[in-house]
Amino acid sequence: MEFSKFRLENIEEIKQLFIKTFSDSEGQSEGILIGDLTFDLMTKTESQDLHVFIATENEKIIGSIIFSRLRFEKSQINAFLLSPVAVHTDYQGKGIGQKLIDFGHDDLKKNGVELVFTYGDINFYSKVGYNVISEKVVKAPLKLSYPEGWLAQSLVSNEIQPISGKSYCVESINKSEYW
Template sequence: MFEELDMGRADDVRALFTSVFSDSEGEAEGLLVGNLAWELLTETDRQDIYGFAAVEGAEIIGCIIFSRLTFECEKNVFILSPVAIRADRQSQGLGQGLINFGIDRLQEQGIVLIMTYGDPDFYVRVGFRCVAVESIRAPFDLKFPHGWLGRPLPGGSVMPIPGRPSCVRALNKAVYW
């Protein structure tokens, strides 16, 4: 039920994120996140993005996207953003299952650290912990620094990394941070 995302399904993915985030955060946020997901899938170089889906038949009922954060020191770091499970299938373990599935695949690719920017109460359940922005900077100044989170993978750590990273073009807008 979890698989690598078919990048050709950007329209389906946009519809999923728009619907889920409209329900949870309001219509404007739904459109914003739907658009972010679509731009990530259609505008990012293939080596800088991974996507995974929870599927049922032909339908995508959950989706997660990881994209590259580039530091001067060339550490192999990705950021998880965004993730969503269709509203009628939430709280059944799919979200945590999809996150862990994606992280396992990234680990196989030699990625050493995954960052995210979200609700710590949820992400601590899947191994993330709070990271001080002085220790690992974000691409933009954060409105909610307590939501800056990291999960090291074997061989990596949440040790300080010098310099401000850059993100992929789709995420490179202050509104997301």
């Protein structure tokens, strides 16, 4: 198993991984929605606002995670949003998701990223250091259909200082259906 940053020639394979994984877990329409989101993120986001990591085995991509930039109205803090995450159905439950996210966090930290956020299942994301965060501390960029799923961690300290004002995600994920 190898962990690395993605390259442009991986984009189509990564999209197919997300389609397959989310179709298996949540049905085909969700698979297509998330596959399209990943393609959009990888093709339309400025490179300084995107970090994509992959897990490969025998040159086949079996896991991928995408971080895109979060900006704030009143703060210059260096922050990214982790979404989405996929480990191929046949390879789940072996610790690959956890190792891939740890690998991504290490790389982001080396690149000066201070805060990471995600929106999803606390049971999984708590294994890689995320905790529920109130919108009174940091506002999400869009209205949350499931506020308990707004999660964050600092890569540089033990606590998260409140950030006042609005937050903004990149264009591709700036749609209510993802929130």
